[in-house]
Amino acid sequence: MTMVPDLPNPTELAIPAFVLLILIEIAWVKSRDTRAYEPRDTLTSLALGLGSTLSGALFGGLALLLAFQVYEHRLFDIGFVWWAWPIAFLFDDFAYYWSHRLGHRVRWMWAAHVIHHSSQHYNLSTALRQTWTGFLTPGLLIGLPLFWLGFHPVMIAFCGGLNLIYQFWIHTEAVGRLPRWFEAVMNTPSHHRVHHAINPRYLDANYAGVFIIWDKMFGTFVPERDDEPIRYGIVKQLGSFNLIWAAFHEWIGIARDMWSAPGLGNKLGYLLRPPGWSHENSRETSDSIKAAWAARQAETSDARGPAPYQGGSMTPAE
Numbered sequence: 001m002t003m004v005p006d007l008p009n010p011t012e013l014a015i016p017a018f019v020l021l022i023l024i025e026i027a028w029v030k031s032r033d034t035r036a037y038e039p040r041d042t043l044t045s046l047a048l049g050l051g052s053t054l055s056g057a058l059f060g061g062l063a064l065l066l067a068f069q070v071y072e073h074r075l076f077d078i079g080f081v082w083w084a085w086p087i088a089f090l091f092d093d094f095a096y097y098w099s100h101r102l103g104h105r106v107r108w109m110w111a112a113h114v115i116h117h118s119s120q121h122y123n124l125s126t127a128l129r130q131t132w133t134g135f136l137t138p139g140l141l142i143g144l145p146l147f148w149l150g151f152h153p154v155m156i157a158f159c160g161g162l163n164l165i166y167q168f169w170i171h172t173e174a175v176g177r178l179p180r181w182f183e184a185v186m187n188t189p190s191h192h193r194v195h196h197a198i199n200p201r202y203l204d205a206n207y208a209g210v211f212i213i214w215d216k217m218f219g220t221f222v223p224e225r226d227d228e229p230i231r232y233g234i235v236k237q238l239g240s241f242n243l244i245w246a247a248f249h250e251w252i253g254i255a256r257d258m259w260s261a262p263g264l265g266n267k268l269g270y271l272l273r274p275p276g277w278s279h280e281n282s283r284e285t286s287d288s289i290k291a292a293w294a295a296r297q298a299e300t301s302d303a304r305g306p307a308p309y310q311g312g313s314m315t316p317a318e
């Protein structure tokens with residue numbers, strides 16, 4: 001019988017450090033006279049974080065129960081041997097990448113995740129702006145193979161907590177680019193700023209939790225550029241600090257669209273297709289926004305013509 005260690009909740013232990021770092025960042029922001037913090041926005045983020053904690057306490061047991069059901073049919077009895085921990089952390093981060101990516105590409109999952117992107121500011125308090133309704137989406141199913149392989153649910157839960165702690169510090173503009181070797185492997189503030197951007201160049205990129213290698217492997221990596229300042233938020237900005245609206249506005253939008261859409265296929269489209277999809281093509285998805293932007297870039301490049309020869313290679317003008 002596998003002995004289950006009595007592990008603490010790492011995110012709960014990290015809360016004092018979160019608060020301290022937020023206060024330090026606020027002091028840094030004030031010293032630079034920037035607008036990274038807006039009091040109402042910060043309070044909304046903190047309140048959404050508290051609501052997410054309460055939601056997790058109420059419904060987290062359902063996820064754990066499902067995990068244990070799958071674990072009962074595991075292929076291997078891995079247990080808590082030392083070498084399993086780094087492998088579990090790596091696999092959990094891989095599962096997070098795909099869950100996160102689908103959270104941007106499937107409106108059903110976006111309805112829960114959009115809370116995290118709804119702030120037009122980017123700071124450490126934004127990291128706490130988390131979903132209340134994740135249990136209503138199929139995101140948990142992506143991680144179930146880990147339990148089937150034989151990783152204990154307690155081990156994966158602990159690794160997931162460490163993953164969340166890591167992601168806290170990358171929600172800041174106070175840190176620029178880090179050493180190249182670190183940026184090549186790890187998710188960083190620079191990479192994650194791109195993920196929170198609504199600039200067409202940056203849309204749907206950098207889904208990583210801890211290791212940016214997943215984005216580089218699967219073609220979703222986009223680097224931050226000095227010549228294009230990042231605009232934060234969502235394509236259709238929330239425009240409100242109302243907690244209930246922030247938590248449920250996309251669910252309300254889905255319900256309205258499905259109710260009025262003709263035919264079952266169109267109704268399911270509003271649930272399963274990307275955010276912004278509409279059956280009469282009256283709205284914009286991230287794909288259409290990026291395609292239109294790329295076309296404008298190509299037209300601009302053609303109008304400028306080739307860059308002057310510099311004695312080396314011929315490089316098109318940006």
